[in-house]
Amino acid sequence: MGKLNEKIIVAGFGGQGVLLLGKLLSYTAMYSDKNVSWIPSYGPEMRGGTANCNVVISDEPVGSPIVTEPNVLIALNRPSLEKFEQILEEGSLLIYNSSIIEVEPKWNNGKVISLAASDIANELGNPRLTNMVAAGAYVKASGVFTIQELIDAVPHVISKRFHNLIPLNIEAIEKGAAAVS
Amino acid sequence: MGKLNEKIIVAGFGGQGVLLLGKLLSYTAMYSDKNVSWIPSYGPEMRGGTANCNVVISDEPVGSPIVTEPNVLIALNRPSLEKFEQILEEGSLLIYNSSIIEVEPKWNNGKVISLAASDIANELGNPRLTNMVAAGAYVKASGVFTIQELIDAVPHVISKRFHNLIPLNIEAIEKGAAAVS
Amino acid sequence: MTEKVMMKGNEAIGEAAILAGCLTYFGYPITPQSELPAYLARRLLKMENGIFLQAESEVAAINMVYGAAGTGKRVMTSSSSPGISLKTEGISYIASSQLPCVIVNIVRGGPGLGNIAPAQSDYFQATKGGGHGDYRLIVLAPASVQEMADFTMLGFDLADEYRNPVMIMGDGALGQMMEPVVLKKPEIKKYNHDWVTDGAKGRGQNLICSIYLDPAEMEKYVHEIYAKYKIIEENEVRYEEYLCDDADYLIVSYGITSRIVRTSIDLARKKGIKVGLLRPITVWPFPTKVISEYADKVKKVMAVELSMGQMVEDVRLAVNGKVPVEFFGRTAGVLPSCNEVLAEIEKLV
């Protein structure tokens, strides 16, 4: 269709910041005047220790915010990869955190990016930056926004008390982008 | 119509046994294989100290058990007379307890029987027999049943502990019947 | 008791329940159904296995029913309109868990606190909404004291047969009135009780529950329940016809109201108006098919009920535009007289 219609699933362990990653993409989309929706998986299934969220970014009004046929998967851990690669559409974009996912994706119908996100985050001194690394990689790989647009959205999703960490987050984004060839 | 269709309102003070009077007529009707329904006025309006019940006796299946267009009124006190004579149909039967109702009925479109029910009951030594006197009078005046049919029903409505009083009740019925010319 | 006796509708339900093997009752007082718990208190508290418990509230009562029904005991509760509203959460759970029980609603004038006079304005609540989510009650609408008894017995059988709550929807008049009634102890079938929670001796766990975190799994389950509802709709529709064969006009009316309509129809027939009565006995499942068939034959259909217009929607859905559907209703505790209904019938012509 050529038109913008990103149906993104971001998934990982509870502590990996997948919701924030999704929010960052959403804010970036909003400030770029795209239609966008974000929705977390919610409720007691969270207890299991996994988390995921759906982000839809589109030129058209967003239909369902719930992504049942994703064309982007950002998988930060192995259970997430294994669960969601099964429903990835042909021609999709798959980014996986190869630092802790020791298997290769089975899915191979589009663009697959192996991203050592946790390693890059650890190099920056904070494993919690994994999500930012992934965000940078996604924006670079998809070309939906510029990296600058993404960076501009960062202050809107990080709570005030952590604003001192913004530069570090930006660095992580840039490293993530750089990791995508 | 010629067919049996008694739409009776029995009304009086709380203690005058109007519900029992209605029940007695109902049982008599049941044992005479008539269609019959009995329904009391119920709920907190009782608190006011008045009570009434509706009895429908008919050859046809009873439609509404609630009598809005009565053709029989048995009024044991003045408020009841004044309230219900207003809705009595033409050609109805009105029996009122002249012992304590010191006014004449305004209604005069059918058969009016002035019955000194409380006096007769007092003569029998128990003002609580007022209702039985009225029952006898009604059956006599309407001719719907025989007095014997009415008397046969008495044991079915009087609770076991008071069965010793059955003869007295019968006497009251007979006096009531006798009072109707 | 197989002779004819005079009994209040409320009491007839009580005795019928006992005859149907229901020895467990939980309820909370409310007019105009209070004679039912009073009757059961007198009877059950004298029976060895009889359980009569006045709960602290309607909410507690329906949940006690939920508990007892899960153990496979025949169990009943009763209330009237506001009390039934409080029970809707529990009823939704019971329907979702597919538990058999009988719930009596002696409907009174509403909305709000309203009054205690006869009404049918809980029809929607009984047949459609009430609690949350997709579910149905089997709703039986008696029109006489005899039927209060008979449908109570039938209700327990249907409940067990389909593992579904059954509602007996009466009204203040049916509850309070006495009529001659004959009470016969029914045969009670043996139902499959594999599923009950009565101690897992010699078997694995049985579970009463209605939570299904996975929507797909729950949807499948709801479809199973709806497959059951389909069977109920096919097999259990009950209604009565009165002078319908040659009718130009069909009145649909149920419960106490249908009796008045019947009298009015007699009066109308005398005036030469060919009018008949179709009385739904099950208001869910509603006699949609037969009404639809009559809609091919009659000139007009009229719904008569004690509400501002609730059952009439089901009548309209059944008639589906084939002929005009008129409505006559009294509400908030008012019963129409047969002459009033007659006047409405005359307007149809």
Place this chain on the structure above:
Amino acid sequence: MTEKVMMKGNEAIGEAAILAGCLTYFGYPITPQSELPAYLARRLLKMENGIFLQAESEVAAINMVYGAAGTGKRVMTSSSSPGISLKTEGISYIASSQLPCVIVNIVRGGPGLGNIAPAQSDYFQATKGGGHGDYRLIVLAPASVQEMADFTMLGFDLADEYRNPVMIMGDGALGQMMEPVVLKKPEIKKYNHDWVTDGAKGRGQNLICSIYLDPAEMEKYVHEIYAKYKIIEENEVRYEEYLCDDADYLIVSYGITSRIVRTSIDLARKKGIKVGLLRPITVWPFPTKVISEYADKVKKVMAVELSMGQMVEDVRLAVNGKVPVEFFGRTAGVLPSCNEVLAEIEKLV
């Protein structure tokens, strides 16, 4: 706040309520609406006249709303399906007493405990039954986070205008999702508060009540309320049309589902199928008239909703047999995909 922000639907309702002058909230936690009380707790507990109170239960919460509404304060409560069931008695009282308030139901999968995923299976409860007796809620069905906010503000106005409770019927998805939203403080009209119970200084008694022992008196009162409902039906029906003008097929769908349908319609149009969407915004009053008019033009109508078939009854009543009415529903927390709906559209042809 007049810039665009990303907000959850639940939070947007909260902020909109405050902007609409509602500083009083009573509720009880339940998923998937908990962000709403959490938001209001953060905001109201910092405002001088802000009242945020977590009640002991949904029953208590709705009765607190009843109390506060009677004093003329804008007041809100929110819950999700099982909690709304518990509130039905109170809602019936509020409607009967003609009190303005806003009740939010973020519907989840039912019946019973069910799950916390998006559903629309409380449609009957919201629009017909629920509580006992004859009454109606004005029910607004938003389809986006923006509408969650806008309809909350509208809801307070309608509630005050008509002295009637208003329900905002969302679902788990609308409650949990974030979308860009613009929040503008609305003008708030002055409403007549002659009737409120705020101390009888300089006047006689005001009374909030719904008991009318005399059925005739109550019937008159209910007729007054229904006269009001008639005005609401005439003036307040709201809906949105999408590609209906030339449509051969009309889909009726509301809330979150309508968005999916819209996408499907775009897909169908590309395949040359002339299909349009009519989206009820007020599900009560239902856009019966406009659907009836389309029924004269289109070949078929289809209802698409998240239930086993609830709104479809209102669609059928509107179409009244003129053309076939099809139904497609997913339930118990399942959302259909746009391709699924597309397939159903293709079946219409």
Place this chain on the structure above:
Amino acid sequence: MEKLVFDKPKCMTERPLHYCPGCSHGIVHRIVGELIDEMDLRDKTVGVAPVGCGVFAYWYFDFDFSQAPHGRAPAVATGIKRPNPDLFVFTYQGDGDLAAIGTAEIIHAANRSEDITVIFINNAIYGMTGGQMAPTTLVGQKTTTSPYGRDPETMGKPIRVCEMLSTLEGTTYAERVHVGDPKGVIATKKALKKAFEVQVNKKGFSIVEILSTCPTNWGMTAVDSLGWMKDNMIPYFPLGVYKDKTKEGDA
């Protein structure tokens, strides 16, 4: 010249009370009316009427009233009072209303120390619905739902509301009185006055439990009911102040 020294309170209407002959409700109504007059509260009072025989309380007073669903008067009162802290709000509740269906509401209103006053009519029975067992019905007492007498084995023992509520930190004032004789009536008025003052001074939740009669459903004359109440209820429901945080000085 003789002067009128006793008459019905000014804030009460001319309407004859609907209660049965000798029913305690009327006595308590008059006391409430007198206090509203004496404390000059009429203009800022909102009464909350229960479902129970007291449902029509608003017929007899000329100040504002809100009728509450059965048992929910404390929640309704909370809803009235919270956004309108300057109103004077009392509930008037029976034992079925308060101690059965409304248990959660009374406990939590007390626990939150809502600034309301609860007038609790304990007549050991459900009056309005025709005499069913109440949570406060005495052991052995016959009612339509305990036809062979309340059996503590299956129906529990009567609940002592003041004692239970006094365990909650939020209860500022709780007292039990009776209206079985003029002395009791005078004590009841004093207790209610104290409870009203607690609210006027914004000190939190106050409740006065009033042992009362229901001649109709007890099946006794009004005069006998007074005796029965005093002989049977007072021993099980001891009179007295159960909680007074204004004294503890910490309220």
Place this chain on the structure above:
Amino acid sequence: MEKLVFDKPKCMTERPLHYCPGCSHGIVHRIVGELIDEMDLRDKTVGVAPVGCGVFAYWYFDFDFSQAPHGRAPAVATGIKRPNPDLFVFTYQGDGDLAAIGTAEIIHAANRSEDITVIFINNAIYGMTGGQMAPTTLVGQKTTTSPYGRDPETMGKPIRVCEMLSTLEGTTYAERVHVGDPKGVIATKKALKKAFEVQVNKKGFSIVEILSTCPTNWGMTAVDSLGWMKDNMIPYFPLGVYKDKTKEGDA
């Protein structure tokens, strides 16, 4: 040779628990499982699961279970037990379930002395719904609905359930314990055993309140939660036996 001396109870299933890491629910489950095994109750037990994090308790036990609507477990248990007096019926309830929405049900079940055992998990918060204030939330404790800390002025003070229920004649046994360390766990097992015995001996209503943790919604590590619970909850909710009618010899 080493022998297996400690393993999960026989009546528990293989299913991994869905609770958050370190959540007390799992500890209490195991204790319940051990007692059901030791007291040989499996074949006649019906557990009643609440709405709350414990809602899926039945996943972990292989005996019968009924899941109850939020707060109504005591009513459901009453419904199960009354017509089946030989069953062993316990409820498992959180503090929101038992002390908020279910207040009326627990009080009346206790007052009627229903022959059931209530296992009451007091973790001072609504776990399942994501951390709202519970009736037992401590003063000053931050939750999503008391974001600035529980304010006793407007939200009331925490309710002490054992103390309140002990005022009711029907409560046969009431004890408060904690599972914050192995000693607490052992005491909890003892308390529950006693409570189970009360029921087995048909002596009426027993409740064990177990001070517990919710690391997730308290926003602490599991280990820190244990400390917080012991340091903050135990002082406000003193441990001990609040009622033991088997001792009073009159039960």
Place this chain on the structure above:
Amino acid sequence: MAHIEVNDEVCKGCGLCVTACPFKLIELGTKLNSKGYNPAVQNNPEKCVGCTLCGKMCPDNAIKVFK
């Protein structure tokens, strides 16, 4: 000197005032009012001290006391 006035139409003949009067000055009359009750009557009003105890016990506001 004092006396009471009983509102006959409002009095329900419950007798509570009868038991309340320390001087036993009140009894129920024999006349029925329109509701069927026997209203209270004061005997020997000259003995009345206007203590208002009868009024305090009357549930129906039927008594006025003069003093």
Place this chain on the structure above:
Amino acid sequence: MAHIEVNDEVCKGCGLCVTACPFKLIELGTKLNSKGYNPAVQNNPEKCVGCTLCGKMCPDNAIKVFK
């Protein structure tokens, strides 16, 4: 002689057993299990007395004790 066995896939790395062991024999490992938790590991099993306290504190039935 005694020792414990930790079920790695069931352990959630909560650390309660760590605090429970009177001899501080348990710590959380560095390996992640498939759920992303670091399961507990016993060091110096030779010091284990099989007191079962670790098991008693484990909310997930992850510990078997042998003695």
